[in-house]
Amino acid sequence: LSFSSTDFRIACGHFATGVAVLTAVSADGAPHGLTINSFVSLSLEPALVMAAIAHSSAQLPVFDTASSFAVNILTEQQQQLSALFARVTDNRFRETAWTPGKSGSPILAGALAVIECRVVRRFDEGDHRILIGEAVEAQVGEGKPLLYFRSGYGSIAG
Ligand SMILES: Cc1cc2nc3c(=O)[nH]c(=O)nc-3n(C[C@H](O)[C@H](O)[C@H](O)COP(=O)(O)O)c2cc1C
Helix, strand or coil, rough: CCHHHHHHHHCCCCCCCCCCEEHHHHECCCCEEEECCCCCCECCCCEEEEEEEECCCCCHHHHCCEEEEEEEEEEEEHHHHHHCCCCCCCCCCCCCCCCCCCCCCEEEECCCEEEEEEEEEEECCCCCEEEEEEEEEEEEECEEEEEECCCCCEEECC
């Protein structure tokens, strides 16, 4: 290869994305979640989305057993939530206002949009587990998106 893994990561980091917190409940009913930017809107008919979770994530067992998950798309006001849900800590939901959605998955207060999904497929590729979800609820809130670009946060001007 003519490039290193760092080169690859840096090149991929030039694709600007939004930021979301992927949430689900564990078998004991406790809320769990992690910050992701691997969200993709995959299909309109049926309404499908995709997200990828690193095999190294401590949250993986929750998403392996949950029958549904929620994609909480963050606003530019929620950068601290993005940091909190990417930090290794067990008190992410203690510091966060949330309610259970129709599917039971945690909905974060103030999210820019929320898509609740039923898990339709899980498979591994490389060092990630890929989840495909069929949207069962979709709602939008207010605000501007939190952006992620070249390992840093940004927002839309104007
Ligand atoms: C902007 C941003 C995007 C991220 N995207 C992903 C992602 O798509 N998939 C993933 O597994 N981790 C992603 N992470 C990292 C996880 O949020 C983080 O590693 C994880 O929450 C660490 O704790 P855990 O082991 O409890 O999951 C992202 C982090 C940030 C800040």
